[in-house]
Amino acid sequence: MSPCFEATDLHFAYPHRPPVLAGASMTLVPGERLAITGPNGAGKSTLMQILVGLLRPQAGRVVAFGTERREEADFAEVRRRAGYVFQDPDDQLFCPTVAEDIAFGPLNIGQSRDEALRTVTRVLDQVGLTGFADRVTHKLSGGEKRLVSLASVLAMEPDVLLLDEPTNALDEETTDRMVTVLNALPQAMIVISHDAHFRRKVVTRTLRLRDGVLVDPQPTCRHAQSAE
Numbered sequence: 001m002s003p004c005f006e007a008t009d010l011h012f013a014y015p016h017r018p019p020v021l022a023g024a025s026m027t028l029v030p031g032e033r034l035a036i037t038g039p040n041g042a043g044k045s046t047l048m049q050i051l052v053g054l055l056r057p058q059a060g061r062v063v064a065f066g067t068e069r070r071e072e073a074d075f076a077e078v079r080r081r082a083g084y085v086f087q088d089p090d091d092q093l094f095c096p097t098v099a100e101d102i103a104f105g106p107l108n109i110g111q112s113r114d115e116a117l118r119t120v121t122r123v124l125d126q127v128g129l130t131g132f133a134d135r136v137t138h139k140l141s142g143g144e145k146r147l148v149s150l151a152s153v154l155a156m157e158p159d160v161l162l163l164d165e166p167t168n169a170l171d172e173e174t175t176d177r178m179v180t181v182l183n184a185l186p187q188a189m190i191v192i193s194h195d196a197h198f199r200r201k202v203v204t205r206t207l208r209l210r211d212g213v214l215v216d217p218q219p220t221c222r223h224a225q226s227a228e
């Protein structure tokens with residue numbers, strides 16, 4: 001099965017700043033839910049933005065859905081197929097009502113008003129917010145905003161989800177709700193998360209970003225192997 005994403009030897013520095021990525025490599029295959037952890041400022045969001053072409057690395061390769069991506073036009077297709085849920089829902093939601101926020105993308109790609117409204121109902125059901133369509137977005141709780149952000153991304157039927165800190169500032173109950181929603185989705189995912197409880201419940205593999213490279217935080221037990 002060909003990987004959804006394959007990043008090789010990425011190097012990246014913001015202008016006049018020390019390097020953030022210094023040879024980071026990772027692969028995401030269909031069905032996988034990969035967590036990226038690492039200290040604050042390690043470059044996790046930077047890496048995710050490189051994967052969808054919002055930032056360009058100074059060196060390294062990004063292959064998405066079987067094709068190497070270099071130009072803006074290549075990444076426009078990647079962004080259609082890889083739904084990015086931002087760390088801050090206020091960066092994602094900008095319409096007065098939940099229905100308008102969720103319908104924005106589907107209307108933009110040519111769905112009729114009726115189709116878009118059916119999409120709104122479907123994705124709100126999917127995230128457990130049935131009946132929220134006419135709610136005023138800026139009056140929602142932080143947890144509800146986060147779920148609406150996810151719904152607005154699901155409305156575009158992405159092949160892959162990229163989630164930046166999906167449980168940040170959520171209480172235990174809403175975190176459990178996010179866990180249930182994500183576990184019911186078929187999409188492969190890359191999830192930036194500091195939340196070990198969440199990672200245990202959702203992800204299938206974890207990589208840690210440290211000093212610009214991605215490493216397996218729990219490499220197969222070498223002691224056990226060498227003792228054999």
Ligand SMILES: Nc1ncnc2c1ncn2[C@@H]1O[C@H](COP(=O)(O)OP(=O)(O)OP(=O)(O)O)[C@@H](O)[C@H]1O
Nearest residue numbers: 014015017020038039040041042043044045046047
């Ligand atoms: N636009 C920018 N210009 C200059 N430096 C930036 C910019 N964006 C991020 N940085 C810096 O790059 C480094 C990596 O940032 P990034 O947001 O990718 O880290 P992160 O691992 O996602 O952090 P956190 O866990 O705190 O969200 C940080 O030192 C940050 O201050």
